[in-house]
Structure formats: C-alpha cells, structure tokens
Amino acid sequence: MTDVLTRRQLFERAAAGGAVLTVPGLLAACGGSSKKAASSTSSHQLAKTLRFSNWTLYMDRNNKNHTYPSLIEFEKKYGVHVRYTTDINDNASFFGKIQGPLSRGQSVDRDIVVLTDNDRYLALMIKKGWAEKLDKSAIPNIKNLIPVQQHPSFDPNREYSLPWQSGMTGIAYNDKLTDPILSIDDLLTNPKLKGKITCLNSMGDALTIVMLANGDDPTKVTDKSFNAAFNKIKQAVDSKQIRQFTGNDYAPLLAKGDLVAAMSWSGDIAQLGNKHLHWNVPKDGGAIWTDNMLIPKGGNVYTACVYMNYVYDPKVQGLMEAGDPKRNITGIYYIPPVAGAGEWAKKYDPSVANNPLIFPPKETLSKVKIFDSNALNNQKYLTAWQNLISA
Amino acid sequence: MSAVAATTQPRGEILSSILAFVRHHVLTLYSLLFFAYLLLPIAIVVAFSFNHPTGNFNYVWQGFTWDNWRYWDGVPGIRSAVFLSLEIALLASLVATALGTMIALALVRYGFRGRAATNIMIFLPLSTPEIVLGASLLTLFLNLNVVFGFWTILIAHIMFCISFAVVTVKARLVGFDRHLEEAAMDLGANEWVTFRKVTLPLIAPAILAALLLCFAISIDDFVVTYFNAGSETTFPLFVWGAARVGAPPQVNVIGTAIFVIAVSGMLVNVLIQMRRTRAATS
Amino acid sequence: MGLLHRHRQLTPYLLLAPGLLWLGVFFVVPLGFLAYQSLQSGNFDIGYSFSWAWGNYWNAVRDYRPQFVRSLEYAGIATVLALVVSYPVAYWIAFRGGRWKNLLLLFIVAPFFVTYLIRTLAWETILSDNGFVVHTLQHLHVLGPGGRLLATSTAVVTGITYNFLPFMALPLYVSLEQIDHRLLEAAQDLYASKWKAFVRVTLPLSLPGVVAGTLLTFIPAAGDFINAQLLGSPENHMIGNVIQSKFLELTDYPAAASMSFILMAAILVAVAVYARAVGTEQLTGTAV
Numbered sequence: 030m031t032d033v034l035t036r037r038q039l040f041e042r043a044a045a046g047g048a049v050l051t052v053p054g055l056l057a058a059c060g061g062s063s064k065k066a067a068s069s070t071s072s073h074q075l076a077k078t079l080r081f082s083n084w085t086l087y088m089d090r091n092n093k094n095h096t097y098p099s100l101i102e103f104e105k106k107y108g109v110h111v112r113y114t115t116d117i118n119d120n121a122s123f124f125g126k127i128q129g130p131l132s133r134g135q136s137v138d139r140d141i142v143v144l145t146d147n148d149r150y151l152a153l154m155i156k157k158g159w160a161e162k163l164d165k166s167a168i169p170n171i172k173n174l175i176p177v178q179q180h181p182s183f184d185p186n187r188e189y190s191l192p193w194q195s196g197m198t199g200i201a202y203n204d205k206l207t208d209p210i211l212s213i214d215d216l217l218t219n220p221k222l223k224g225k226i227t228c229l230n231s232m233g234d235a236l237t238i239v240m241l242a243n244g245d246d247p248t249k250v251t252d253k254s255f256n257a258a259f260n261k262i263k264q265a266v267d268s269k270q271i272r273q274f275t276g277n278d279y280a281p282l283l284a285k286g287d288l289v290a291a292m293s294w295s296g297d298i299a300q301l302g303n304k305h306l307h308w309n310v311p312k313d314g315g316a317i318w319t320d321n322m323l324i325p326k327g328g329n330v331y332t333a334c335v336y337m338n339y340v341y342d343p344k345v346q347g348l349m350e351a352g353d354p355k356r357n358i359t360g361i362y363y364i365p366p367v368a369g370a371g372e373w374a375k376k377y378d379p380s381v382a383n384n385p386l387i388f389p390p391k392e393t394l395s396k397v398k399i400f401d402s403n404a405l406n407n408q409k410y411l412t413a414w415q416n417l418i419s420a
Numbered sequence: 421m422s423a424v425a426a427t428t429q430p431r432g433e434i435l436s437s438i439l440a441f442v443r444h445h446v447l448t449l450y451s452l453l454f455f456a457y458l459l460l461p462i463a464i465v466v467a468f469s470f471n472h473p474t475g476n477f478n479y480v481w482q483g484f485t486w487d488n489w490r491y492w493d494g495v496p497g498i499r500s501a502v503f504l505s506l507e508i509a510l511l512a513s514l515v516a517t518a519l520g521t522m523i524a525l526a527l528v529r530y531g532f533r534g535r536a537a538t539n540i541m542i543f544l545p546l547s548t549p550e551i552v553l554g555a556s557l558l559t560l561f562l563n564l565n566v567v568f569g570f571w572t573i574l575i576a577h578i579m580f581c582i583s584f585a586v587v588t589v590k591a592r593l594v595g596f597d598r599h600l601e602e603a604a605m606d607l608g609a610n611e612w613v614t615f616r617k618v619t620l621p622l623i624a625p626a627i628l629a630a631l632l633l634c635f636a637i638s639i640d641d642f643v644v645t646y647f648n649a650g651s652e653t654t655f656p657l658f659v660w661g662a663a664r665v666g667a668p669p670q671v672n673v674i675g676t677a678i679f680v681i682a683v684s685g686m687l688v689n690v691l692i693q694m695r696r697t698r699a700a701t702s
Numbered sequence: 703m704g705l706l707h708r709h710r711q712l713t714p715y716l717l718l719a720p721g722l723l724w725l726g727v728f729f730v731v732p733l734g735f736l737a738y739q740s741l742q743s744g745n746f747d748i749g750y751s752f753s754w755a756w757g758n759y760w761n762a763v764r765d766y767r768p769q770f771v772r773s774l775e776y777a778g779i780a781t782v783l784a785l786v787v788s789y790p791v792a793y794w795i796a797f798r799g800g801r802w803k804n805l806l807l808l809f810i811v812a813p814f815f816v817t818y819l820i821r822t823l824a825w826e827t828i829l830s831d832n833g834f835v836v837h838t839l840q841h842l843h844v845l846g847p848g849g850r851l852l853a854t855s856t857a858v859v860t861g862i863t864y865n866f867l868p869f870m871a872l873p874l875y876v877s878l879e880q881i882d883h884r885l886l887e888a889a890q891d892l893y894a895s896k897w898k899a900f901v902r903v904t905l906p907l908s909l910p911g912v913v914a915g916t917l918l919t920f921i922p923a924a925g926d927f928i929n930a931q932l933l934g935s936p937e938n939h940m941i942g943n944v945i946q947s948k949f950l951e952l953t954d955y956p957a958a959a960s961m962s963f964i965l966m967a968a969i970l971v972a973v974a975v976y977a978r979a980v981g982t983e984q985l986t987g988t989a990v
Contacts, residue, residue, distance in 0.1 A: 530714035
C-alpha cells in the first residue's frame, strides 16, 4: 500500500513540476527504468562512457577498419569508452529530437552535441538554459582557441560552447559530368544541370550564398534581399532545377553520380576522396560557419570537458584534421579552431596543411560571410523557408 | 487452330508449337518474371553485403570480399543496435503472442457478450496507418512525461504485434477438431489439464508461427519505433541514420542474415509440411 | 456446479482482459490524447494548451492539401498496380501450384524478411541515375537522355508497390485457393470459354481477397513516408512526411496531430467510397 502511495506522490510531483523528482512518469510507476537528468555536480571523476553526438563525415577515420583513431587514442589515454553517434544531419531535426526531453528536464543521454552558429538552435539551447556550463579548469588547452572564435555573440565568453570545426558553404561538382560550376547563377539556372543538383536545407547556408550572388549583403538581411534570394531558389524548385533539399545526405548522391553538382560544405568533398569531385567558393562569395560543441543539460560536464581539452591539443587536432595517409587515415578536412594545429597537420600530410580550404588564406576568408543572426530568428522567414523545403 | 498447324511446313509447325507452348504457359512465364522482380532487390542486398567499396559508399560493385561478414560489427554503433533490436523483438513477440493466444482462445472457444466489439478492437490496429499508431503513442508518452527509450519501444511493439498474433492463432483454432478435447473431458480431465495436454500441443504450430511473425514484424519496424525511441537506436533506426551518408556494407550483412535465418526457418517448416502431405496422399 | 458455471462464464473475460487492456491503454487511449493534442494552440516556445482549436484542422487542409491528395493518389495507384501485378501469380499458385504451393508462397513473403528500409535502399540502387534500369530506359527512349527515375513520383510509386505487394498477393491467394475446383470445371462446361468462366465464376468468388488485399495495401501505403523520403524529392512528399517532420523536427504537435486525424478520415472516406462500389457485404465479410 505504501508502494501505491509513493507512486501517487511521484505522479503528483511530476504534475506539479516538482523540483526534486522531475522525471518520474508512467514508466517509473510501472516499475520501468527512468533516467533522470542528474543535476550535474562539478565532480572531477571521469564517467565510464562519453556519449558524443556529431555530424556525419566529421571525424578522422581509419578506412581499413572503419574506426576513429583519435577516439581510440582518447579511450586508451583516459580509460573512457566513447559512444560516438553520427546522428546529426541538420540542426533543425536534431534539435527537434532533443528538445522534448530537455524541455521536460529529462536526460538526452548525451554528453556532447554539435550545433551550428548559422542556425537558430545553438543560441536557443544556451538561452533556454539547456546547456551545461563548461568546467574550464578541465580545459587548460582552451588557450589554443583562435582569437576570432573567442567572443561570439551567442556565447560572448565561451562559457557554454567551444568550436568543433568551421567550414565554408559553396559549390561542389563532378568534373566527369559537367564543366566547372563556379557561380550560383550557373548552378541554379544551367539547363544541363536540371534535376541534377541539390540545395542545402539550412536557411543560413543557402540564403547567404544566393544573396551574395544577388549582390546583397547576407550579414544584414532586409525583406527585400530575403525575398530576392528566396524567390531565386523557389524558381529553381519550380523549374525542377533543384532535385532535393539536403543536409549531409547530398554526399552519397554526389559520390555515386546521381548529382552533377550540389550546394555543399567544404570538408565533405575532401573527405569523400573522389578525384572527380571539386569544391569551390562561388564567384560572388560563400558562407562561413562554425559548429560548436555543447554539453546538453544532464551531460557529464567533467568528462566532456576532458575530451574538449584533448581535442584542443594541437597535436591531436593536427592528426584529426589531416589524417595520416601512411596509415590509411582520412582527416576531417574542415577548418580547425585550434592554433598550432597546422604545424602538426603538416607532419602527417603536407598537402592538407597547404590546402586553402582547410587553412584558408586571407583572400579566401574575405570572400566568405556569416549570415545575419537576427534573420535566423525571424518567424516569417523561418515559416516561408520551412514551407519551401518541405513542400 | 490445330488444322492450320497441320497444313503448314514443319518449320511453321515448330513455330506454332512454340507459340502454343508460350500460350499454354504464359501464366507460368509471367509468374517467373514476377518472382524475378520480387527477388531482385533481395539479390542486390545480398550481393552488396560482399562488396568491397574503396570509398565510403556501397553503391557500385567494386570487388568481392568476406570482410564485411567477418567484421559485421566493424561499424561503430551497429552492434548495440542489432542487440537492442533482438532484445526488443524477443520480448515483444513473447508477450504479444501470449496475450494474442489468450484472446484467440476466448474468441473461438467461448460465446460471450462483446464478441463483435472485441473483433473490431483486434481489427482496428491492423487498419490504422503506422504513422498514426506511432504519433498517438508519442503524444501519450509526451503528455504523461514518460522517458522515451527501451520501455516505450517495447510497449509500442507489443501493442502492434498483438493483433497479428490473434489473427494467426485464431486461423488455426477455427479449423480444428474439438472432439479430441471433448473426449479428454469425458475421460475426466479438467479444463486446464485438457488445455495443457490436448489443446496446447495441437495449436503449438500456430503459436510458433505467431511468435515468428511477431518477431519478424518487431525487428523490422521503423515508423512506430522512430516516433518512440528517444535516444535509443534499433537496427532499422541505425539503417535510417546510416543511409544519409551511404549505408556501409555491414548493414547489408545484417539484413541478409535476418533474411536467411527467417527464410530458412520457414523453409524447414514448408518442407516438413510438403513431406507430410505427400505421405498422407501416397 | 454453480461455481463451475460461473467460472466458465468468467473464463473468456479473463482470457481477453490482459490483451484488450494493453490495446486499450496503448492504442485507444493514445488516440484520445492525439485528439486532445490536435485541439491545442500555442507554439513550442510558450508551450501548448487546450483550446478547442479547430482552426488547426482548417490550416492543415489549407496548407497541405497537395500532400494529402498526393498520398491518396500514390497509394491508390500503387494499390491498383499491386492488384494487377499479383493477381495472375496468386491465381497461378492457387490453381497450378500443386504441392509447391507453400514454397511459392514463401517466395511471395520473402521480401518481408528483408528490413523495410534496406529493401527500399536497394531500390535506390536499382533506380539510380547510373543504374542499368535508367540506362535501358534511355536506350529505349522511354526516358530522355537526362531522364531519371530517382526523385520522381515513378520511383516513389514503384517503391510503395513493391513494399506492400505481399499484403495484396496473400489475401488474393487465400480467396482463390478456397474456390472449389469442381465449381470451375462446371463453369467451364457451362460457358465453354475459359475466359468467360473466369469472369463469371472465378473473379466474383475471389472478390473477398481483392477487397482485403486492397485495404491491406491502401491503408499503410497512404500513411507511408519512407518511400517518398528515400526515393522521392520534396515534390513527391506525402502527408506522412509532413506529419513526421512536424512531430519530430518542428515539434508543432497540434498541427501534426490534426493532420494525423485528417489522414485517418481521408482513408475512411476512400474506403467508404470503395465499399459502395464493391458492396458493403464484401467489406464486412473481410473485416472480422
């Protein structure tokens, strides 16, 4: 009988949003297991497992046995098993997946997630208080964070987030199937590409490069420039030029030749390792963005920070970035946020260290822009965009 | 027709006999084509489980290898996904078959009020689109603040398996002779003993069939699981995630393994039945 | 004796209770919650609250009519295709299968044992722009030189037809198999032509199978989103894709819930129209 009573209490507290037991619910009452978002204390004890959700094609990789060398190294060094899942394909759907439990104070079963600054969800996570504060005492290597990344608007003092990698948005094409595609206008209107191209489903990515092609400024979006860019993409959809809207999933289509060209992210193409695929910043300019590591509420802060510290070691970052051709390891091939990574990268693969897409020179960086963060939260734009990509 | 054939030259005779053969067997030929169509994707799945892709993508045939089978769990995450799916399928099929068999027994053996309503209740989940089943369970769990994961998946799988179990067992129960049971009762056995000694052995094949069916449905389910899995990953969910960047050949390995095991189980069953009917007719 | 009698009366209910309870709690009750959710208003940031927001239904129909129509259209075409393609085979197995019947049936259900997603991905490979199917069709000028199948409605319908084919073929077979052979012989004597005998006798007798197969194929097909996702483009998205993304990505629960009910209603209407055409007797005959 007491059993019943406590169960009822559980229900009542759940209903009242009780602070002590935030997550009982039916299953707990049924005798099922209930994972409570443990209020994280700053204990300096490593967890058994680090649960890390990341985007696909975003880790150094041994092509022989399909393992991730830098993660194996981390496991050996710290005795922490890494459960690495590549279940992030775009910011919106991943946020949709974790926001339910987070809003109810439940654990999302992850210690690190990676979200992009050119979408609204990264800032939203911090604003809603769904991100744990970093334990900077565990991240001495934070000193290696490159200066341009130290004070972003969504997290001015880097209290909640650290960059994972940066990248650029531009155009990829297959030279076996087409002449070089160097401008957005060519991509969106060339009749030879009809039905053979894809557009990214992230508004920030797509609109930035289309606005630049229109001669508009993507860092200060107006209704006029939004409409111009939006209509240009819509026309390409209506004329069946654009085959699909994609996240990372354009990669296999491009690799097997179903796509001739695609709006694409810089590092993916390098990682695919197909010599017929080329990537370039569009003639009128491209987009730049940064993916950031966050610890979702309930994640193990200390373990996550130890890992962050590990990847901010220039030596580790160098290997992750460049891979090691001698051991058949491919790198991430995006833009590292860690100072000194380039020097180490050179030791593993000089061609990577000299690759302007991975260590971009000034003239490349002057051609790439960051999308207006206000526009990212404009409900009118968001709805219009959502309807376009899901119709 | 045959008159025409008889008056033509031998060559024409051959031609027309070919035509006649085709006409006579057109249904058979069509059926063979149909089976080819049905089995083509399966052949592709099996073949690509032996592919040796040079890059990350398993789309173009590049060479034969056993490696994918040897290192079936060589892709991070696939092992735990497969084990989770097996665990769920095993538990869900056991529970659903037990519950379903009981319902089937009640429906066939007893007259009771509310029989029609029960039949409708069994029929409804079968005729509801999966997405609605998944979505409604999701709203239930959301509103009750239930943590998504193993238990929500299991609950969902049991739910949609029950009707299949009922239908399978019922089909067998309807067809069988009740005299045996009556005889047992006449000999003084009580209901429970009769059930255990007579009924159960008789419907055992049906129960086994229901178990297998539920297992197969559960291990294959994507839609309902997708809505209710939380952060857990079953094998179909793993495939869904992997498909975005090109599923590795190991996905084909697991798919082929499930296929081979299920089909050989059924094949044995079919062969036994064939032998039995042959023995019975000869 | 009275006790035993009472006991016998109770037995069926005891047998039914656990299973029906499960279905009640995890099938019927959730539908209630879905209805409740569909009438809520608000948004994700401020939360949702119940307010008899019937507007959700109107908005759903207004904004997503093409997807609703497409779902019914694709499911309808796929159902007819599945019927036409599998009827002759079901007939062949039922009347010519002999002692191989069960083995042949095994072939029919074989695709079921390859994970749904994996067999759909196999179609992605088969229909790929560089695959032999597209090349052959281009040779035959069915497709233009730049033509493709993937990311078109053809690919989506092909996928749906294939994936739900066993749902059609099995009931067809069952109803054909039950037909008394002597009846057919008599019919052939009576009508002289085989074709006439088929139309007058076999076909009507197999109608219950046609009805059951049609429903079993059409209903899940109308709610499907996997084929449209993997084999189609946004232009081919069905209402399932919208419901899925509203629920799981955009967390617009009320909109998604109301769409789920509209989908169910649309299916019911389609089934009712169909029932009128074939006669309700057939329908209820297969229902239980």
